[in-house]
Amino acid sequence: MPKRILCSYGVDVDAVAGWLGSYGGEDSPSDISRGLFAGTHGTRRMLKLFDKYNIKATWFIPGHSLETFPEECAMVRDAGHEIGLHGYSHENPSDMTLEQQRDVLEKTHKMLTEFCGKPPRGSVAPWWETSKEGVDLMLSYGIEYDHSMSHDDCHMYWLRTNDSWTKIDYKQKAETWMKPLVKGQDTGLVEIPANCLPPMMFIKDAPNSHGWVNSRDVEDLWRDHFDYFYREYADDPDEICVFPLTVHPDVSGRPHALLMHER
Numbered sequence: 001m002p003k004r005i006l007c008s009y010g011v012d013v014d015a016v017a018g019w020l021g022s023y024g025g026e027d028s029p030s031d032i033s034r035g036l037f038a039g040t041h042g043t044r045r046m047l048k049l050f051d052k053y054n055i056k057a058t059w060f061i062p063g064h065s066l067e068t069f070p071e072e073c074a075m076v077r078d079a080g081h082e083i084g085l086h087g088y089s090h091e092n093p094s095d096m097t098l099e100q101q102r103d104v105l106e107k108t109h110k111m112l113t114e115f116c117g118k119p120p121r122g123s124v125a126p127w128w129e130t131s132k133e134g135v136d137l138m139l140s141y142g143i144e145y146d147h148s149m150s151h152d153d154c155h156m157y158w159l160r161t162n163d164s165w166t167k168i169d170y171k172q173k174a175e176t177w178m179k180p181l182v183k184g185q186d187t188g189l190v191e192i193p194a195n196c197l198p199p200m201m202f203i204k205d206a207p208n209s210h211g212w213v214n215s216r217d218v219e220d221l222w223r224d225h226f227d228y229f230y231r232e233y234a235d236d237p238d239e240i241c242v243f244p245l246t247v248h249p250d251v252s253g254r255p256h257a258l259l260m261h262e263r
Helices: 015-021 028-052 063-068 071-080 096-118 134-140 215-233 255-262
Strands: 006-012 058-061 080-085 157-161 185-191 244-248
Touching: 006 080, 015 028, 015 096, 028 255, 058 063, 063 071, 063 080, 063 096, 063 215, 071 080, 071 096, 071 255, 080 096, 096 134, 096 244, 215 255
Parallel strands: 006 058, 006 244, 058 080
Antiparallel strands: 157 185
């Protein structure tokens, strides 16, 4: 059979919400300003790029971005792109109560359903942090796929829930924590593997953040991934090989990144 890889863009419009919920810039007008760039110029530039090459992507839009940048989000919708869930303020689900998680999901699911004229089918957990209740909540709202986990890097799979593992406690005897991970149960939620945030964004609260790098270095990484997947898996008749890319207008809306995507 001919070789085939399904490639996709997942665009996370974190914008201001990313600084409110995850990046540690909620008190910085300068960081909020960077979020404003992402929601306006960055988003519009990426839309122009996709239109030029007739590419349809999935945009995961936090509720905060939807309400803060309604014109740009309408442009995404009207261009025929899919829109999925991405929290409200890029909040961390693992820090939230079950009630808070349910309230956020209820609000954002309703927002996207009204905005798009149909309910969302997919979700990305903000900051790729999931809670133990997250999968069941998504299934209860009819979500069909998630794009937050990394059990695999080039194949879709059924997301498993309730895995358990024992953390190391140096105050206790070693025999109390020398235990394997215990696998949970498969669910009916499809997982499209997550792809790491490009190392091109300076975040003050992240000690390993170094700002812009040569986009060709990132391009080489992506090409190597693609070439390996294509060589090893693209002709497998039993499993569909996928190459999902996660991008952000905060980064990919900048000239050096846009030119990389074009190449």
